[in-house]
Structure formats: C-alpha cells, structure tokens
Amino acid sequence: xxxxxxxxxxxxxxxxxxxxxxxxxxxxxxxxxxxxxxxxxxxxxxxxxxxxxxxxxxxxxxxxxxxxxxxxxxxxxxxxxxxxxxxxxxxxxxxxxxxxxxxxxxxxxxxxxxxxxxxxxxxxxxxxxxxxxxxxxxxxxxxxxxxxxxxxxxxxxxxxxxxxxxxxxxxxxxxxxxxxxxxxxxxxxxxxxxxx
Amino acid sequence: xxxxxxxxxxxxxxxxxxxxxxxxxxxxxxxxxxxxxxxxxxxxxxxxxxxxxxxxxxxxxxxxxxxxxxxxxxxxxxxxxxxxxxxxxxxxxxxxxxxxxxxxxxxxxxxxxxxxxxxxxxxxxxxxxxxxxxxxxxxxxxxxxxxxxxxxxxxxxxxxxxxxxxxxxxxxxxxxxxxxxxxxxxxxxxxxxxxxxxxxxxxxxxxxxxxxxxxxxxxxxxxxxxxxxxxxxxxxxxxxxxxxxxxxxxxxxxxxxxxxxxxxxxxxxxxxxxxxxxxxxxxxxxxxxxxxxxxxxxxxxxxxxxxxxxxxxxxxxxxxxxxxxxxxxxxxxxxxxxxxxxxxxxxxxxxxxxxxxxxxxxxxxxxxxxxxxxxxxxxxxxxxxxxxxxxxxxxxxxxxxxxxxxxxxxxxxxxxxxxxxxxxxxxxxxxxxxxxxxxxxxxxxxxxxxxxxxxxxxxxxxxxxxxxxxxxxxxxxxxxxxxxxxxxxxxxxxxxxxxxxxxxxxxxxxxxxxxxxxxxxxxxxxxxxxxxxxxxxxxxxxxxxxxxxx
Numbered sequence: 055x056x057x058x059x060x061x062x063x064x065x066x067x068x069x070x071x072x073x074x075x076x077x078x079x080x081x082x083x084x085x086x087x088x089x090x091x092x093x094x095x096x097x098x099x100x101x102x103x104x105x106x107x108x109x110x111x112x113x114x115x116x117x118x119x120x121x122x123x124x125x126x127x128x129x130x131x132x133x134x135x136x137x138x139x140x141x142x143x144x145x146x147x148x149x150x151x152x153x154x155x156x157x158x159x160x161x162x163x164x165x166x167x168x169x170x171x172x173x174x175x176x177x178x179x180x181x182x183x184x185x186x187x188x189x190x191x192x193x194x195x196x197x198x199x200x201x202x203x204x205x206x207x208x209x210x211x212x213x214x215x216x217x218x219x220x221x222x223x224x225x226x227x228x229x230x231x232x233x234x235x236x237x238x239x240x241x242x243x244x245x246x247x248x249x250x
Numbered sequence: 251x252x253x254x255x256x257x258x259x260x261x262x263x264x265x266x267x268x269x270x271x272x273x274x275x276x277x278x279x280x281x282x283x284x285x286x287x288x289x290x291x292x293x294x295x296x297x298x299x300x301x302x303x304x305x306x307x308x309x310x311x312x313x314x315x316x317x318x319x320x321x322x323x324x325x326x327x328x329x330x331x332x333x334x335x336x337x338x339x340x341x342x343x344x345x346x347x348x349x350x351x352x353x354x355x356x357x358x359x360x361x362x363x364x365x366x367x368x369x370x371x372x373x374x375x376x377x378x379x380x381x382x383x384x385x386x387x388x389x390x391x392x393x394x395x396x397x398x399x400x401x402x403x404x405x406x407x408x409x410x411x412x413x414x415x416x417x418x419x420x421x422x423x424x425x426x427x428x429x430x431x432x433x434x435x436x437x438x439x440x441x442x443x444x445x446x447x448x449x450x451x452x453x454x455x456x457x458x459x460x461x462x463x464x465x466x467x468x469x470x471x472x473x474x475x476x477x478x479x480x481x482x483x484x485x486x487x488x489x490x491x492x493x494x495x496x497x498x499x500x501x502x503x504x505x506x507x508x509x510x511x512x513x514x515x516x517x518x519x520x521x522x523x524x525x526x527x528x529x530x531x532x533x534x535x536x537x538x539x540x541x542x543x544x545x546x547x548x549x550x551x552x553x554x555x556x557x558x559x560x561x562x563x564x565x566x567x568x569x570x571x572x573x574x575x576x577x578x579x580x581x582x583x584x585x586x587x588x589x590x591x592x593x594x595x596x597x598x599x600x601x602x603x604x605x606x607x608x609x610x611x612x613x614x615x616x617x618x619x620x621x622x623x624x625x626x627x628x629x630x631x632x633x634x635x636x637x638x639x640x641x642x643x644x645x646x647x648x649x650x651x652x653x654x655x656x657x658x659x660x661x662x663x664x665x666x667x668x669x670x671x672x673x674x675x676x677x678x679x680x681x682x683x684x685x686x687x688x689x690x691x692x693x694x695x696x697x698x699x700x701x702x703x704x705x706x707x708x709x710x711x712x713x714x715x716x717x718x719x720x721x722x723x724x725x726x727x728x729x730x731x732x733x734x735x736x737x738x739x740x741x742x743x744x745x746x747x748x749x750x751x752x753x754x755x756x757x758x759x760x761x762x763x764x765x766x767x768x769x770x771x772x773x774x775x776x777x778x779x780x781x782x783x784x785x786x787x788x789x790x791x792x793x794x795x796x797x798x799x800x
Contacts, residue, residue, distance in 0.1 A: 084436060103625075104622050120516070122516035123514050128593075140622075165622075165623070166620075167621075
C-alpha cells in the first residue's frame with residue numbers, strides 16, 4: 055500500500071463520463087483498503103462546460119493518516135487525466151514537476167475561440183511535468199465504435215502502466231460493479247485493449 | 251439491488267454525501283420525505299424517487315416531489331404533526347421560499363421527528379442568484395442546526411437530528427455545502443429501520459395554532475427548548491476536541507471550525523506536520539458556549555475557519571470577552587468571505603500563524619485558455635425558441651427577463667438574451683414592474699417547473715394589476731436542469747395539470763400553445779403578441795431531448 059495520499063484529477067467536457075470514472079477509481083481504492091474522498095459537481099456546471107472531478111486516496115485514519123479534504127490541494131496532483139487537450143491546460147493549478155499528465159489526444163473546439171490542437175499541444179509541452187499523449191478517443195472509436203470509452207480505456211491504461219497505485223484486477227472488479235449490465239461488455243473490452 | 255438499501259450493519263460502502271443523508275433517514279425509519287429539486291440537494295429526491303418507483307419500493311415510506319419548497323416543508327410538517335418522522339430537502343434558495351412557514355413551525359414545534367436538509371453552494375457552482383450562507387436562518391428561526399463534514403457524518407448527523415427533533419419536539423436543520431453534499435467517501439452502514447406507523451393528528455389547537463396571545467407563550471417555550479438543547483450541545487460528542495495534549499498546547503494557538511472547513515483544517519495540519527488543539531463544532535446552533543469558553547481560555551490565539559459568513563467568529567469574539575479578553579482572534583482577516591474554501595487557503599492561513607513555510611505551487615504561469623461556457627445541449631428545443639425570437643424582434647430594443655432553469659444559459663454567447671435574472675418566478679414579477687413604469691417591450695421567459703413553483707402568483711398579478719409583458723413559458727415537460735424530475739404538468743404524471751388551463755383560468759386572453767419547430771407561426775405570434783395592450787402568453791411546448799428519448 056502506498057503511504058502518501060495519491061491525488062488524481064479527471065477533467066474533460068460535459069458528457070465524457072468523468073463521474074463514472076471517479077466511481078470506478080473510488081471503488082477500486084476501497085477494494086484495496088484505502089481511505090478516500092472524492093469531489094464532483096452537478097447541475098449547471100455540467101452543461102457542456104468543463105467538468106473537473108477529484109479523487110484522493112491514502113492510508114486510513116487508524117494508521118495515523120486519513121484523507122480529509124475532498125479537493126486536491128493546489129500543486130499536489132499526482133496524475134492529471136485530461137479527456138481533451140485544452141482541458142488539460144486548465145489544470146496547471148494542480149501540477150508540480152512530478153505530476154503526470156495523461157492526455158487524450160482529442161480536440162473539441164471551443165465555441166467562438168480561435169485555438170488549434172497544435173497551439174494547445176505547444177503550450178502543454180512547455181510544462182516540466184511528464185506528458186503522455188494517447189489517441190484514446192480515436193482508438194476506441196476504431197476498435198469499439200464508441201469514443202466515450204476513452205475514459206475507461208485511459209484509467210485502465212494508467213493502472214497497467216502503474217501510473218496509479220491501483221491494480222488492474224481491482225480496476226476491473228470496480229468496472230464490473232459500477233457499469234450497468236447493458237454497457238459492461240464494451241467497457242471490459244476497453245479495459246482489455248489497455249492491457250495489450 | 252441498490253447498494254444504498256443494503257441491510258448489512260457494519261458494511262463499508264461508498265456514498266455521495268446526499269445519498270448518506272438518505273441512508274441516515276432510512277436508518278431512522280423515516281415515513282415521509284418531500285423535496286423540490288435544486289443542486290446541490292437534488293440527489294435526495296432522485297435517489298428516493300428511483301427507489302420508490304422500483305421493485306425495491308420501501309413500504310411505510312411516502313415520497314413526493316412537491317410544487318415548491320414551501321409546500322414541501324408544510325407537507326412534511328403535517329406528517330410530523332401527525333406523529334411520523336419526516337425529512338424535507340432543498341437547496342439554499344429553497345429555504346428562502348420555505349422561510350415563511352419555517353418560522354412559525356419552530357414556534358409550534360413538531361410531534362414526530364422532522365429534519366430539514368439544506369445544501370448551500372459557496373462559489374455558486376450550480377446557483378445563479380447568490381452565495382447565501384443559510385446558517386443565518388438558525389438564528390432567525392431558532393432552529394437547531396448540524397453541519398456534517400463528510401458522508402459518514404451526513405448519515406450519522408441525520409440520525410442524531412431525528413433523535414434531537416423527537417426528544418425536544420422541534421424541527422432540526424442539517425446544513426451542508428457543495429463539497430460535503432457532492433463528496434463521495436466511505437460510510438459504515440447501520441440497520442435500516444422499517445417502522446410500521448400510521449399517522450394520527452391529535453386535535454390540540456393550543457399546540458399547533460399560532461394565534462395570539464398563545465404565540466407569545468410558544469416563543470417562550472421555543473427559547474426554553476433551545477436552552478435545553480444548548481445543555482445537550484455542551485456534552486454532545488459531535489462537538490469534538492482534538493490534540494488537547496500538553497505538548498500540542500505549547501503554541502497556545504487553537505483552531506475552531508465546522509462542516510466541510512474541518513476537512514481543510516485537518517489537511518492543513520497534515521501538510522504542515524502540526525497537531526494543533528482543534529475544536530470541531532457539529533452543532534452550529536445552539537452553540538456549546540461553555541465548551542468554547544473552556545477551549546479558548548488558555549490560548550493566546552485562535553483561528554476560526556468557516557466558509558462564507560463569520561457567524562462562528564462573531565460568537566467567539568463575544569465569548570472571549572468573558573473567557574479570555576486578551577485572546578487574539580483570527581478569521582475573516584485570513585480566510586476569504588467570498589467563494590468556497592480550498593485546502594491551500596486554510597493551509598496558508600495556518601502556516602502564517604505558525605511561521606511555517608508553505609509553498610503551494612511551482613507553476614505560476616498561465617496560458618490564455620478559451621473559456622468553455624456551459625451551453626444548451628445540442629438538439630435542445632430551447633434553441634428553436636431562441637432562433638424564432640431572434641428572427642421576430644430587434645434584440646437591442648427588447649428587454650429579456652431570465653429565470654432559473656436551463657434557459658438561464660440564455661445569458662451566455664451565442665444567445666445573449668437576458669437583461670435581468672433573479673429568483674424563481676421573478677422574471678414575470680419584475681417584468682410587470684418594468685412594464686408599468688416604462689414603455690419598453692419585454693419578453694419574460696419562465697420554465698414549466700418554475701411556473702408551477704412561483705410563476706403563477708406573478709402571472710395573476712399582471713392580469714389583476716393590468717400590465718402587458720409577453721410571457722414565454724418554456725414547457726420542456728420536465729425539470730431539466732436538476733436532473734429531469736417530474737412536475738405537476740409533466741407527462742410522467744397521470745392526469746397532470748395543463749399549464750394552458752391555468753393560464754386561461756387566470757383570465758389571459760392572448761394565449762397560444764406552439765411547438766417551436768413551427769418557426770413561422772412562432773415568429774408571427776411573437777411579433778403580434780408584443781403589440782398587445784394586455785398580457786400575452788406563449789407556451790412553447792416541446793419535450794427536452796432526454797424526456798423525448800424515454
């Protein structure tokens with residue numbers, strides 16, 4: 055078990071499934087015996103705008119630790135998972151030199167703004183943090199016919215690549231618990247794609 | 251099966267703060283729950299609506315979405331008068347709507363335990379009109395108030411609130427903020443109580459009728475109850491002290507906090523490797539004054555950490571005059587009064603008082619990032635209304651009244667049709683005043699759920715007092731913004747109430763129900779109705795894409 059509290063931020067636009075991903079990670083953390091806190095927003099804040107959710111897990115209070123704040127403190131992000139390139143740029147607030155940016159190479163133009171994928175990438179690369187760019191939406195569309203699976207694919211990948219201290223088998227167990235039966239098979243496929 | 255219904259005491263599951271409130275009510279054997287949806291309180295209703303419409307329906311539990319928060323509170327009060335346990339849930343502004351009935355309710359008191367759940371929204375994440383700190387009502391109404399800080403406490407405090415309420419025959423308020431309500435954390439389950447009870451109201455006007463002169467007697471009794479609850483508060487475990495060891499008292503600095511702020515206080519101490527004496531107040535009202543005096547009497551400095559308004563700080567200033575006049579009190583001089591708290595804000599304040607170094611971030615550069623405004627969903631029927639109105643009028647020459655619902659997004663580009671926005675129902679109320687005193691043309695938007703909630707009296711006023719705004723009722727057949735809850739006119743409700751029947755009954759002569767897909771008719775009607783000398787109403791009826799899907 056990891057001693058230090060591990061902080062993850064998942065960011066994207068409304069409808070990319072951030073809250074589901076949060077639930078999966080939270081269940082996986084509970085399976086592994088961690089204490090945890092998450093934070094999310096509903097309602098007005100979800101309507102097509104940016105949606106940013108936080109999860110923190112660490113040793114439970116009985117080991118003299120405990121996770122208190124549901125919000126990741128400024129500059130304390132361990133992993134920033136961005137489901138869209140421009141959204142990643144909004145998360146520098148939580149980054150430090152050791153933060154890993156796992157970014158879906160997917161560009162959703164902002165209404166009325168002149169901004170390109172290339173320009174966004176250029177800014178992202180100025181960061182001293184580690185940047186991992188993956189074409190997850192494109193890949194999931196090609197392999198599974200659904201872009202929205204990018205999120206599950208990326209958290210699974212993060213687990214296989216040990217970017218998060220949660221085991222792939224607990225992630226899979228959590229997927230099975232959280233995802234409704236109707237969509238479960240597709241999500242398991244997305245998990246398996248991350249393995250290979 | 252829904253995990254929230256698991257009857258396995260001791261089992262640990264993850265719950266959202268609001269779900270934990272529901273679980274706490276179920277473990278208290280609640281018989282009656284009412285609510286009007288509003289973020290960040292909506293999940294209370296959503297969870298129960300889902301359960302009560304499923305095969306897991308709980309017998310002996312009645313649930314309803316009421317027309318507005320005032321009615322919801324009154325209905326729950328009726329159940330409690332009849333000896334049953336009731337819960338009513340609302341967001342901050344809902345309490346303003348319900349306040350008229352809340353205050354006399356504390357005078358009469360209740361028979362069965364009654365819990366009023368209120369969720370505030372610092373930083374206005376899902377609230378348009380203000381950042382109110384609803385704890386002001388604790389003083390105004392003399393209502394005992396509990397502030398949980400995580401999901402476990404949401405559940406435990408709800409159970410305790412029912413106990414306090416039933417013991418002292420007074421409604422009890424639970425007040426959270428967004429980060430407590432929309433936090434997921436681990437909850438240890440208790441036993442679900444299924445109480446078989448049929449209510450019965452024992453006739454007793456002395457008790458439930460506030461007519462003077464009896465009302466003065468009631469006030470005395472209310473203050474007497476508060477005095478007793480204060481005595482209870484002095485001993486209550488939910489007001490807890492931490493780190494009261496000689497070693498930790500060295501610095502002579504202590505922290506007093508409540509609700510979600512407690513989690514930031516603990517985070518700050520972890521970050522700075524400190525164990526300062528800390529007093530966490532679970533009961534905000536009535537305050538455990540002796541406990542606080544005892545806590546501060548040997549300190550040199552105290553930091554009061556609370557979100558929004560400095561209620562605790564003011565109380566502590568007063569108590570320090572008696573207990574420790576030299577005490578230096580820090581609060582809103584280090585902790586902002588605007589916006590929600592964050593762990594780094596509290597850490598910075600604690601670091602400053604302890605002369606510790608705290609650097610929160612390495613990256614201070616900012617890139618110009620295009621702002622993603624929240625927008626109406628692609629395919630939303632409101633786009634059709636916007637498009638028709640834009641074609642019908644010269645936007646600069648018309649005043650547009652806004653309201654609470656998805657259509658508050660009319661404020662943002664590319665729509666930009668909103669000249670004022672305030673409480674639910676106010677779009678029509680304000681339009682009447684403008685129309686009476688100016689010659690300007692006005693289109694006032696009001697949603698279907700908002701119309702039922704607070705729009706009807708305002709429409710009656712325009713007819714009674716004769717003004718002529720054009721009111722467009724955006725009827726998307728649901729309460730969309732808060733998560734598609736039904737309302738009295740929604741198709742999900744059998745024999746629902748027709749909005750046009752109400753509008754006609756009020757005496758509005760210029761009325762048309764139009765599906766905005768018929769753009770030409772819509773444009774023509776807007777143009778025509780804007781010229782009328784009497785109030786006009788268009789009901790723009792087309793279901794929300796999420797309702798249409800079902």
